[in-house]
Amino acid sequence: LDKVFVLSGDGVLTFFETVEGRALKSIRLQPPSEGAALVDHEKHGELLYQLRWSDGTLTLDKVVFTAEFDEDGDRTFAMDVRREASLDGSAEAEVQRSLARIGSEGRQTRVDLLADGRLLVSQVATTENLFGETQTEDYRFVIDDAVGQQVSALTLDGDGAFLYAGTGQGVLLRWSLEEPGEAELLDRMQAFDDQRRITSLAMVLGDISLAVGDEQGNLTTWFPAPKESGGRGLRLIHSLAVHYAAVTDLAPSQRDKSILSLDADGVIHLDHMTSERHLLSLSNHSPLVDAAISSRGNGIVALTDDGRVVLWEIDNPHPEISFKTLFGKVWYESYPEPDYVWQSS
Structure with missing residues (x-):
């Protein structure tokens, strides 16, 4: 480091x-x-x-x-x-936020959140025929499922195939963008009965689980699983350590299922999703306004509100191990329910 x-x-x-x-x-x-x-x-x-x-x-x-x-x-x-x-x-002022991804097959996806809650999707897809000839097509369309919902958080998976939104009323929405030029609404659900504002979204390593931060400082993770009413949809899987202020930023590790979260008071948490272990809390005499975890997962860097950089070295070789993961039921990604199963990653 x-x-x-x-x-x-x-x-x-x-x-x-x-x-x-x-x-x-x-x-x-x-x-x-x-x-x-x-x-x-x-x-x-x-x-x-x-x-x-x-x-x-x-x-x-x-x-x-x-x-x-x-x-x-x-x-x-x-x-x-x-x-x-x-x-x-x-470059219009009505664009509130933008996301872009390059998929594994080279498809480019861009999503713009407009002031009225519409989502403008632009895609560039390249296909190849049997003779090796390539053709590039541009797609542009609008998603209006979130109009009037006060979209407060937005994220895409790494391939640009699934789009997630959170609202000021605690609603989670999920769309499939897998078919070029089309959006299929897969989920629109009241994630929190008290309608707390969703403040931050991010995909956990592997692009299956969605990390959700809210205005009450809660950090939860969700993924599609069988629902009691039938079919599959987003379900709350893990609840991690609670902040004392709203979660403002999420930075999932690129090495394991750990999630770095930053709150409005400038305090950092590091938690492991599967084991639900709270690994550490970090603060500074000057509040932290931005934070990231190193590519190897062995360090955390943060920026203070007065422009200084703070660095912590982390020794955390096995965050996935806990009494529960060794001896209890664990709900692993893509499993229909918790079970007595061990996964090393």
Whole structure:
């Protein structure tokens, strides 16, 4: 855990070494058009960042570390940023939030949340026929199932095949975008009877479980399972440690089923989903406003409200082990119900 990087509001990515905090390299991210400014960003997956620009473009940029060896055989890592995709869109003020994904087969999906609750979906799909000829088709359509619902949180799975939304009244919605040009509403459910506001959504590693943070500080995970009324739908599977303030951000680990969560008071929790173990709580004398977990899961980095970076080294080799997972019933992903089963990952 010898390097961290920070993205500034003007689109400059700066790498620091962690012992003395010395700046190693700065890279100004290339705007998609002349004069375009960075509006916001979102981390997605391992070292991949979604950037929204003032001209409406979404770019997906990946931080890359490349091993290099000198004449003595000593290894160093070159630091760079690689643009994975650029998705055109609207620069209109009515766009509240945007998401973009590149699927495993190269399909690009973009979702824009508009001020009235409509969801504008844009897809670019490439198909290949038996003769090896490729054809690219563009799709653009609107989802209006959430109009008037006060959408307060939004996420996509890694392939851009499933879209999730949470509302200010505690409703969860799930759509399938698997068929290009179409959206199928799979779930619209009252997740919480007290209608508490859903404040944050994220996909847990593996893209089966949905992590849900709410205004009361609760962190829960859900996945599709058989319902008592028949069929399959989102069900509450795990309830994790409760914050004392609203959950504002979620950062699932890219190594295991752990979830990093940040609340409005600037306190971090780290919990393991399957074992339901609360692994640690972290705070700082200056409230934390952003946080992330390292790619190897061995460190947590956070940004304070006065612009300082705080780093913690984590030694947590087996978060999935608890008395319950060893000797009790556990509800694993894709299982219809809890059972006496052991999974090592």
